Amino acid sequence: MIFRQLFDSVSGTYTYLIASRRGGEALIIDPVLEKVDRYMQLVRELDLKLVKAVDTHLHADHITGLGALRDQTHCITVMGEQTKADVVAMRVAEGDRVTIEGLSLDVLYTPGHTDDSYSYLMGDRIFTGDTLLIRGTGRTDFQNGDPRAQYDSIFNKLLRLPEETLLFPAHDYKGDTVSTIGEEKRFNPRLQVKSIDEYVELMNNLHLPNPKMMDVAVPANIHVGLHQDEIARKGWAVSAKDALDLRGRSDIVIVDLRERSERERHGVIPGSLHAPYADLQENLSEGGMLHELAAATGKRVVFYCAFGERSAMAVQAAQDAGVGSACHIEGGIDAWKKAGGAVGE
Structure with missing residues (x-):
């Protein structure tokens, strides 16, 4: 060690x-x-x-x-x-x-x-x-x-x-x-x-x-710094309220970046795909799960995490990797719950 x-x-x-x-x-x-x-x-x-x-x-x-x-x-x-x-x-x-x-x-x-x-x-x-x-x-x-x-x-x-x-x-x-x-x-x-x-x-x-x-x-x-503000200014964010209308759409894939323990404790957005933030670079690289998903299906990747910080960084990483349609849910699942969004196990 x-x-x-x-x-x-x-x-x-x-x-x-x-x-x-x-x-x-x-x-x-x-x-x-x-x-x-x-x-x-x-x-x-x-x-x-x-x-x-x-x-x-x-x-x-x-x-x-x-x-x-x-x-x-x-x-x-x-x-x-x-x-x-x-x-x-x-x-x-x-x-x-x-x-x-x-x-x-x-x-x-x-x-x-x-x-x-x-x-x-x-x-x-x-x-x-x-x-x-x-x-x-x-x-x-x-x-x-x-x-x-x-x-x-x-x-x-x-x-x-x-x-x-x-x-x-x-x-x-x-x-x-x-x-x-x-x-x-x-x-x-x-x-x-x-x-x-x-x-x-x-x-x-x-x-x-x-x-x-x-x-x-x-x-x-x-005030540690609102990383999400810059992502929103670039048009790569959706509010939790607007995200409610995206769930279930065939052209959207919602991706949960949280760790397994967070998902078990706080629940998940039903139908979302689990791709932990720790594996983000691998998943976004050519041949990676998220890169291929976006390339092969044309679906828009919508990231979320606990409070929006990891997902904001993930959007920037996705854009850098050529996944240009990626965005995230501002405020994460915390904001999703406050907007009345359904949560599953």
Whole structure:
């Protein structure tokens, strides 16, 4: 396995680049905008294909690199379903899995620092974001933070993991790089409380100044960038309402780009063809399923995904591959449902 822990000294942020092998798929956790060039250099050096970029929560102390990485690599951006970020390709919830070639991360909802805080468990290690830090815990006094929720996240989820589980946080300001669940149980001063009320009192009396970047970072991280706007301006998009009239037409093929787990959880547009976004380039290349479908039948390919982000990128890729009739459903199946569209299993 390839595992790299990268550090931004300005914000004290740890970023993690993970892959199962050289030349394979990779994902990145909590990227920082100013370090994107470094991440891309490392991806090239290790001959990796960045396919997913994950933020553990909406950060207040740095601007995320999610949007920049998406624009450079067409990777899938991932955050929790509670996030207020405007454009995230995949929104996960407790019990989901984030997968790439050879690796799988279990999704744990661990609110408290913020209401959209998640942790990701991968085998012998867990990425805790700002929920549980090395000898500390994330503050709970802004972004809908809640010390009671954080106590529950830490004591009833994270600390119940095996004690040898390696703990990799999103931040550290003392130079520590890794801990274990067992170490934090014994030595983390904020965890030596006898009750939830004692923890709440402790967290409510920290009186910390706001992060220096908060007024800039939070608005910037909410507005990751509306990739779909440019696709709509080019006339390659249909509204969910208009898409309702396309289903069942003989000259249309509706293509679902989501992963199998998303389809099982959220349902599908009846009659749609499943062609996962991860296989898009192969399917669009000459001889590929979608390329041949469009060429042989003349049908118009209409992509959709969860919220429209992957499908917008797919339309551009289809146009580049010569599938000029391709378009997508703005807002994805989320918008389809809101427009009253039928959903099947």
